[in-house]
Amino acid sequence: MWDIVDSNLQDGDQAKGAVAVDAFPGLGKTTAVLVFAAEFHRREIAEHGAFTAQGHERWPVCRVGLTGNTGMKDLNRAMLEFFGHPGRQTSTAAQLGLQALDCVLSCEVRLLILDDLHFLKWRRTSGIEVSSHLKWIANEFPVTLLKVGVGLADKGLFSEGEAIGETALAQTGRRTTRLDMPPFTIAAEQGRQQWRRLLLALEQRIVLADAYPGMLADDLSDYLFARSTGHIGSLMTLVNRGCQRAQRAGAERLTRELLDQVRNDEAAEGARRELDCAFSAGKATSRPRGVRTTG
Structure with missing residues (x-):
């Protein structure tokens, strides 16, 4: 994860590669990601200070937990909930997205964690919408997406087959590096x-x-x-x-x-x-x- 995130920091305005931690339950995915996020947060604060040049609080990491019915508007609102934005309850989906972008830019977020991504139904309409929205985030937000979930490959996150949403999902597979966490074994x-x-x-x-x-x-x-x-x-x-x-x-x-x-x-x-x-x-x-x- 350090290799991917640190190399993305050098890409400037280019689309950044994403990370997907994909493993069975009970193997410590979220724990490992949160430990990484805490170390990354502390490093960024130590190097750049607790406040940005414009006087905003620096938040290098933003974490969002998804639910079974998360849509594009819900995802944007969840990001604004993290920042405590006052407009998170009354804005449209497009406005929420722009407000989230403004928060990310103002607080100089560099890592966006999406936990429990397996709750999304990737081949349904809401899943395709969120997948497209994540590509917009990857293009417009200066962040590395770190996705965490169970069975993401089986659920179609990286799929390029002939199922519905082939075109929408193919780019996700090309931009995402999958990392797994196998259980401990004693055979060797x-x-x-x-x-x-x-x-x-x-x-x-x-x-x-x-x-x-x-x-x-x-x-x-x-x-x-x-x-x-x-x-x-x-x-x-x-x-x-x-x-x-x-x-x-x-x-x-x-x-x-x-x-x-x-x-x-x-x-x-x-x-x-x-x-x-x-x-x-x-x-x-x-x-x-x-x-x-x-x-």
Whole structure:
């Protein structure tokens, strides 16, 4: 994302390439994008100051969440809601678009995030209208569009086939770079090392009186992978609920016995049994080679 956004900053008045973060639920898409947005915001403020040359507040990032019935007017109004514009309730769709452009220019926005883009029905009339509107934004707004959603390719965001809206959607596919976020896997050594690094980093954020180094990465590595199936959203849910139970019960540490009392999300619980059997039979492991004898 840094490569794409920073290269777009050099393009001047040229149409800028967009980014689409497209992955299954529970893999941390929105979290990763918001972390990137916060770092980008802080960098721009540090380099250029909190106010523009005209005295307006500098807002390098604008984030908009979409709904299932978002149309062109709704999208423009959502952008104005972000800036608190007084005309967001009474203007026409065209006026809202121009007002949004004025806010973007005045506040020197450089990154426009559109979250939950999968809610749009791309092959319906409203979806085609919004797709065309996004191309207008890409042409007229000095911003990089960062789109976040689930199954965007399957829903037709990048489609150039023979379905309705072929011409309208083809340009979107050419201008958009798709980035995915796969779940953690343990089939290869690299994946096992990544999983261990995640658990080690997570250990640093746990505040329990009897927590100790290796509590997750050594003693619970296989167990946590089986309970989360490699999805960071399921992992964080399990660890967070486990910490709450550990505090209430006075255990002050995470153990297999304590986490067995914690229910996780339905998708993770449904896929748990097969992984449990593989780990128990020694047919799979989440530990890298150098630490397989620990725990």
